[in-house]
Amino acid sequence: MNISLMNSFLLITVLINMYVMGSNRIISAIRAIAFQGVLLVLLAFLSKETNNTEALLFSIIIVIKGFVMPYLLIRVVRKVSIDQEMRPLIGYTPTLLIYGLCVIFSFYIATTLPLLSEHKESIIVPIFFATLLGGMLLVIARQKAVTHVIGYLIMENAVFILSSMLTDSMTFLTEIGVLLDALAGVFIMGVVLNHIASIFDDEDSGKLLTMLKE
Amino acid sequence: MILLYFSLFFIFISAFIPIFFRNHIAMSEKLGALLHIIGALFGLGFVINFFQNPIALHVTFPFSLLGQTLVLHCDALSAFFLLSILLISSASCLYGLSYYSYEHRGVRASWYYRLLFGLFTFSMVLLVISDSFMLFLLAWEMMSLLAYGLISIDEDDKEANEAGFIYIIATHTGVIALLGVFGLLYTYFGVTTLSASWHIIDQNSSVASIIFLLGLFGFGLKAGIFPLYFWLPSAHANAPVSVSALLSGVMIKMGIFGILRICLLFAQPPHWWGWLLFIIGIISGLLGVIYAIAQHDIKRLLAYHSIENIGIIMIGIGMAMLGQSYGNQSLMLFGIAGAVFHVLNHSLFKPLLFYSAGSVIEAFHTRNIAAFGGILRVMPYTALFFLIGAVAIVGIAPLNGFASEWLLYLGMFKNIFASQQMIILLLGILGLATIGTLALACFIKVFGATFLGTPRDISLEGIHESSRWMLLPMGVIAFICIVLGLMPFLMMQMLFSVAVLFGVSTPEISLLALQDLSEAYLYILPLAVVVITVLWLKLSKKSSKCVGTWGCGYHAPPKRAQYTAGSLAQMLLEYYGWMFKGKRHLFEISGLFPKSLNFHLHFDDKNIAALNFMGLAIQSFANRLRAFVHNGYMGLYVLYILATLIVMLLYVSFL
Numbered sequence: 001m002n003i004s005l006m007n008s009f010l011l012i013t014v015l016i017n018m019y020v021m022g023s024n025r026i027i028s029a030i031r032a033i034a035f036q037g038v039l040l041v042l043l044a045f046l047s048k049e050t051n052n053t054e055a056l057l058f059s060i061i062i063v064i065k066g067f068v069m070p071y072l073l074i075r076v077v078r079k080v081s082i083d084q085e086m087r088p089l090i091g092y093t094p095t096l097l098i099y100g101l102c103v104i105f106s107f108y109i110a111t112t113l114p115l116l117s118e119h120k121e122s123i124i125v126p127i128f129f130a131t132l133l134g135g136m137l138l139v140i141a142r143q144k145a146v147t148h149v150i151g152y153l154i155m156e157n158a159v160f161i162l163s164s165m166l167t168d169s170m171t172f173l174t175e176i177g178v179l180l181d182a183l184a185g186v187f188i189m190g191v192v193l194n195h196i197a198s199i200f201d202d203e204d205s206g207k208l209l210t211m212l213k214e
Numbered sequence: 215m216i217l218l219y220f221s222l223f224f225i226f227i228s229a230f231i232p233i234f235f236r237n238h239i240a241m242s243e244k245l246g247a248l249l250h251i252i253g254a255l256f257g258l259g260f261v262i263n264f265f266q267n268p269i270a271l272h273v274t275f276p277f278s279l280l281g282q283t284l285v286l287h288c289d290a291l292s293a294f295f296l297l298s299i300l301l302i303s304s305a306s307c308l309y310g311l312s313y314y315s316y317e318h319r320g321v322r323a324s325w326y327y328r329l330l331f332g333l334f335t336f337s338m339v340l341l342v343i344s345d346s347f348m349l350f351l352l353a354w355e356m357m358s359l360l361a362y363g364l365i366s367i368d369e370d371d372k373e374a375n376e377a378g379f380i381y382i383i384a385t386h387t388g389v390i391a392l393l394g395v396f397g398l399l400y401t402y403f404g405v406t407t408l409s410a411s412w413h414i415i416d417q418n419s420s421v422a423s424i425i426f427l428l429g430l431f432g433f434g435l436k437a438g439i440f441p442l443y444f445w446l447p448s449a450h451a452n453a454p455v456s457v458s459a460l461l462s463g464v465m466i467k468m469g470i471f472g473i474l475r476i477c478l479l480f481a482q483p484p485h486w487w488g489w490l491l492f493i494i495g496i497i498s499g500l501l502g503v504i505y506a507i508a509q510h511d512i513k514r515l516l517a518y519h520s521i522e523n524i525g526i527i528m529i530g531i532g533m534a535m536l537g538q539s540y541g542n543q544s545l546m547l548f549g550i551a552g553a554v555f556h557v558l559n560h561s562l563f564k565p566l567l568f569y570s571a572g573s574v575i576e577a578f579h580t581r582n583i584a585a586f587g588g589i590l591r592v593m594p595y596t597a598l599f600f601l602i603g604a605v606a607i608v609g610i611a612p613l614n615g616f617a618s619e620w621l622l623y624l625g626m627f628k629n630i631f632a633s634q635q636m637i638i639l640l641l642g643i644l645g646l647a648t649i650g651t652l653a654l655a656c657f658i659k660v661f662g663a664t665f666l667g668t669p670r671d672i673s674l675e676g677i678h679e680s681s682r683w684m685l686l687p688m689g690v691i692a693f694i695c696i697v698l699g700l701m702p703f704l705m706m707q708m709l710f711s712v713a714v715l716f717g718v719s720t721p722e723i724s725l726l727a728l729q730d731l732s733e734a735y736l737y738i739l740p741l742a743v744v745v746i747t748v749l750w751l752k753l754s755k756k757s758s759k760c761v762g763t764w765g766c767g768y769h770a771p772p773k774r775a776q777y778t779a780g781s782l783a784q785m786l787l788e789y790y791g792w793m794f795k796g797k798r799h800l801f802e803i804s805g806l807f808p809k810s811l812n813f814h815l816h817f818d819d820k821n822i823a824a825l826n827f828m829g830l831a832i833q834s835f836a837n838r839l840r841a842f843v844h845n846g847y848m849g850l851y852v853l854y855i856l857a858t859l860i861v862m863l864l865y866v867s868f869l
Contacts (some may be wrong), residue, residue, distance in 0.1 A: 089849060105860070108867075109863050109864075109867055112866070112867035112868075113866070113867070129863075132859075133856065133859075133860075136852055136853075136855065136856045136859075137856070139848070139849060139852040140849040140850075140852050140853045140856065141849070142849075143849075148848070151852075
């Protein structure tokens with residue numbers, strides 16, 4: 001796969017981030033993130049030579065990222081009957097504007113970093129920064145606990161970009177480790193949300209502290 | 215130096231005796247005290263031996279401590295301070311035999327107290343002879359922490375715990391400043407010992423002022439100069455008396471010791487340092503004594519007098535520094551000699567006052583002066599010793615307080631026309647005189663209200679003179695006070711060798727003034743005795759009736775109809791009302807049949823109140839800041855991470 005094609009696929013990642021920030025439906029955001037994850041794994045798979053073991057690992061990652069985690073999250077959302085609104089703390093348009101600035105910043109930062117010459121042309125590093133900042137921005141700008149989990153998943157995708165595409169060695173094992181962390185995070189979040197929803201009516205994590213105090 | 219090692223060894227051992235012989239506590243208390251005193255005697259022997267030929271002793275040990283070679287250094291200044299440490303610690307030890315015995319406080323408290331006490335003395339002795347920065351800081355820290363343990367030794371006493379808490383915060387703030395001092399010395403000048411850093415700092419370099427001011431802050435907190443004395447009154451008031459005596463008599467002098475050591479770093483200090491010390495001295499002295507008048511807790515009052523005396527000592531140091539910077543040898547000599555002599559004198563008469571006040575407190579279980587009265591009749595010796603201490607602290611002629619203040623007065627009067635510092639010396643003379651007068655008024659109030667008159671709120675029945683163990687140290691110290699007062703020239707050699715250390719070189723100016731003082735006493739005192747005897751005989755023939763002291767001339771007034779401590783203080787406090795943040799409930803009698811009236815006096819220290827206010831303001835600001843930064847909303851924390859990330863990325867990109 002040549003570099004310009006890969007770059008255009010990577011740009012789709014950023015577009016998905018923007019879609020998530022702009023949408024106000026939680027379930028569609030979760031699906032978008034699942035699609036982003038699958039896209040990134042396939043991209044990494046196609047961009048390098050792989051042996052059988054690595055192919056197996058790839059498929060495990062695709063299953064977890066693309067099916068298990070979105071299934072768990074969507075189940076939680078339906079089960080606790082969270083209303084489908086994102087409930088933004090910072091409005092949709094301002095979020096997108098700030099994210100635009102973040103993307104510009106990422107591209108600027110990437111030019112100043114001392115990269116290897118073979119990575120100069122690809123936009124892996126700026127996309128990594130853009131995705132990471134996007135995940136953080138989502139955590140900051142949205143109020144619900146589920147959207148925070150979505151933010152973490154975006155950050156996880158960012159880490160995946162850096163670890164699997166920039167390096168050639170056995171990074172999939174590391175990636176699996178990170179993925180397990182994220183999965184555990186999703187599990188815990190589901191359990192916590194379930195419990196909070198059964199005790200309180202509202203699972204708004206912004207007010208979690210005050211809720212717990214009362 | 216061998217004698218000093220013995221001394222350190224015995225004092226160290228004495229701390230542990232009561233722990234190891236807990237089962238024979240009565241015997242081990244006495245054995246510990248005995249060992250402590252033996253140690254102190256060895257140390258005193260060393261000091262006397264040292265001043266025969268005051269050449270600095272320098273010992274380098276072949277091993278290191280905390281990364282620095284262990285070095286001990288004993289010069290005239292160290293030896294001089296050793297004198298007061300050893301004297302007062304052994305006196306307190308004797309006093310504690312009866313005051314803090316297992317019979318009163320329990321076995322555990324007894325050995326715990328003695329452990330802390332012995333180590334406290336040990337750390338102070340170590341402090342004055344330590345030379346490596348690390349050893350100095352270690353000893354300093356040990357002293358501070360043990361003092362904390364001793365202040366709040368009574369775990370049930372809430373007030374004492376609070377006082378200890380304030381003290382430990384204050385002292386650790388000071389330690390941070392001291393770390394700064396030593397760190398700067400090491401980084402800029404590469405020295406690791408105090409003796410190596412003498413006169414090495416160029417006063418024009420930028421660090422000189424920082425080192426001086428940091429040192430003044432760090433040591434000044436311990437010494438209790440204005441405005442850093444806020445921990446002192448409560449700590450002194452709530453500690454056991456034998457500890458208060460040691461704190462006030464010796465520990466705060468370690469602050470003075472430190473300030474003197476800091477002064478030794480500079481060959482030629484700038485003028486404004488001397489002015490600063492001098493003015494701090496005057497303000498501390500005046501504030502100390504004025505606030506002292508307003509106290510009705512006898513130990514708190516004595517604590518405020520410590521601040522006053524620290525002020526007097528600072529005036530002396532300020533004089534010496536002015537002399538050094540203007541090149542005026544006689545100002546320097548009299549300043550340093552007066553300051554150091556006053557250190558010794560204060561460390562004698564203040565414990566004496568604390569001991570006698572402690573005996574009174576032990577007997578009546580209250581510290582409120584307004585409750586006392588007529589104690590002279592049941593505790594004549596205690597009263598006598600208190601009187602001697604009071605006369606000494608006020609600075610009245612034949613006692614030692616006068617001798618040291620006289621040196622300061624002499625220094626100032628001698629140079630008042632001969633120098634450019636006429637205004638400040640004039641201020642110093644006025645300030646010192648005012649301090650003395652107010653102190654006199656204050657002790658008239660204390661002695662009058664406590665020992666004279668008739669009891670106000672206490673009962674004298676069944677009260678006896680305090681035990682011999684308590685009277686003995688008082689007697690010894692009172693005797694030393696009188697001897698030093700009458701024959702101050704005994705100290706001439708010691709004072710001069712300390713002054714030489716500070717760079718006084720001209721042999722023609724000397725402290726012969728102290729000899730003159732003794733000569734003057736030789737003529738004046740017999741005369742005074744004769745005059746007093748004649749007056750006494752004449753007056754006692756005339757009036758045979760005996761009336762109570764504060765009874766307003768009535769023959770048998772009820773015990774409420776007498777002057778109280780508050781009413782004695784009230785007149786003076788009216789003049790200085792602006793210094794207090796307080797409530798006054800005064801009354802005016804009007805009409806033919808006045809109603810029942812109340813008189814109530816309550817004054818608060820405005821300085822401490824101001825510091826309190828500042829502290830509270832900072833605290834509320836910090837609270838609000840914390841509530842803003844750390845408000846429990848998770849998105850905000852991620853925002854901090856994001857901001858940090860962006861800042862660090864930018865930092866990397868611009869690097």
